[in-house]
Amino acid sequence: MNIVGVRVELPTNQPIVLLQEEEGERFLPIWIGAFEATAIAFAVQGVETARPMTHDLFKNVLEDLSVKVEQVVINDLVDGTFYAEITMFTNGDKHLISARPSDAIALAVRMEVPIYAEEGVLDEASIVMETADEDEIQRFRDFLDHVEPQDFL
Numbered sequence: 001m002n003i004v005g006v007r008v009e010l011p012t013n014q015p016i017v018l019l020q021e022e023e024g025e026r027f028l029p030i031w032i033g034a035f036e037a038t039a040i041a042f043a044v045q046g047v048e049t050a051r052p053m054t055h056d057l058f059k060n061v062l063e064d065l066s067v068k069v070e071q072v073v074i075n076d077l078v079d080g081t082f083y084a085e086i087t088m089f090t091n092g093d094k095h096l097i098s099a100r101p102s103d104a105i106a107l108a109v110r111m112e113v114p115i116y117a118e119e120g121v122l123d124e125a126s127i128v129m130e131t132a133d134e135d136e137i138q139r140f141r142d143f144l145d146h147v148e149p150q151d152f153l
Contacts, residue, residue, distance in 0.1 A: 001028065001074070001115045003105070006041040017105060019074075019115065026126035028074065028117055030082050036102030043109035055106040062111070066090065072108040074101050074117040077124050 015037030
C-alpha cells in the first residue's frame with residue numbers, strides 16, 4: 001500500500017489517512033486521531049521537529065536496540081475499527097506486535113518499511129476511485145504540501 005495522503009474529512013473534521021494499492025485501483029481510508037495524523041503527515045513530508053515526537057522516539061529506541069522492523073500489515077477490521085500488526089526481528093526472533101494502524105503507519109514511514117493490507121480488509125473497507133478521480137488524489141497531495149499541526153486540532 002502507498003500513502004496517498006492525510007487530510008481532514010469534512011464536515012466532521014476527522015483526520016483520515018488514505019492508502020492505495022501499489023498495483024490496483026482500491027483505496028483504503030482509515031480514520032485516525034489528530035496526533036497520529038500530524039505524525040504521519042510530518043514523516044511523509046520529511047518535517048524535522050526540534051525534539052523527537054513519540055513515533056520518532058520509538059524508532060530511535062528500536063534502532064538503538066538493533067530491532068529490525070520488516071513490515072506493517074493492516075490485518076483486521078472489527079465493528080468499524082481497524083487493527084494492524086508490526087513485524088519485527090531481534091536476535092533472529094520474529095515478533096508480531098499488535099498496534100493501531102495509525103501508529104503502525106507513522107512508524108512504517110519513519111522506518112521506510114512496506115505497508116500491506118489483508119485482502120479481507122480491502123474487500124470490506126476499500127473504495128475504488130475511477131481514473132477521473134485523479135483530482136481527488138491531487139487534492140490529498142496538495143493538502144500534504146500545505147498541512148500545519150494546527151490543522152489537526
